[in-house]
Amino acid sequence: MASMLPLSAPAHQLLSDASATEYPGPDSVSVNAGAPRSILRRPENLAVGVHSILDAAATPSARHAKRPRTNVTVACDGCKLARAKCDGNHPCMRCMKKALSCKYDQGNDRRQNRGSNEEVQALTDRLGQYQKFVFALRSSPLGSASYVLWRLRSVSTGTEPQPRGHQESCPCVAEVAALAAAVELLNDTKSGGRLVCTSLDVDETAALVGWIKRDMDMDVDSTVALAQRPSLSQSQRQPQSQFQPYIHSQPEERLPSEHNHNGTGARSLTKSHFSVEGLLC
DNA sequence: ACTGCCTGAATACTTGGCAC
DNA sequence: GTGCCAAGTATTCAGGCAGT
Known part of the structure; x- marks a missing residue:
């Protein structure tokens, strides 16, 4: 029907x-x-x-008989399970009659967990930051990527960051700064300002990285197609981000082997190859 | 800014069928 | 008679949007 x-x-x-x-x-x-x-x-x-x-x-x-229906906002677990009417009391009538323990699963109404516009925007922004971060990690020179990975690990383990002298002597200061911002972003998501890596974090991040990777592959493909169009002058091409030149100018660069177990290029990384545990823990 | 209506999603609830 | 289940409807909730 x-x-x-x-x-x-x-x-x-x-x-x-x-x-x-x-x-x-x-x-x-x-x-x-x-x-x-x-x-x-x-x-x-x-x-x-x-x-x-x-x-x-x-x-x-x-x-036309009027029988006003009075739905409660939240039914108790027992009534939910039996799909029976619940009066919303503690205990409810049905549980009282059946001598059951009347429990209410608090905070499980997903209608009330919808994100506000601000929350959605904040998550969108964070996704963009993650995207930039992984993109930069994949396309940056080996030295820079290693430094960022080192910083990521120092964040999760509590090790003191590298002395500023190293950062300033790095050949890609701007890039590292951007990546460091991403590190701070990651760091900021956890209570106490310190990243605590749990299995949930790993799963969440793995899912996120999967999304980001697909997005980036689409970006890279479109960028390559754009760059290969002979009719476009350099100035007409889509402005490249500060991270993009490394994709094509240094294709031989690879992530450290411990993060790229099969030794293939970054673009061939899959979720199973991209070790999130190795990245964050 | 406020209000009211519309919409989609999530959930509560009703009803009939069935098994015990 | 009672309880469970599936199918379907009714209600709640929050966001979007137009009108004022």
């Missing part, structure tokens, strides 16, 4: 569409919300005998 109508249609549309002669109209939905089920659209394969029973019950008075 629902398959005949758009699933996204609001309730009043479904109802008014179901039977215009039986339902008074959208405006009366709330007062008729608990109307007898027989007035709803019947299954088409319903037996004829049942039809006649339903038709007899669907008198005008029965159709």
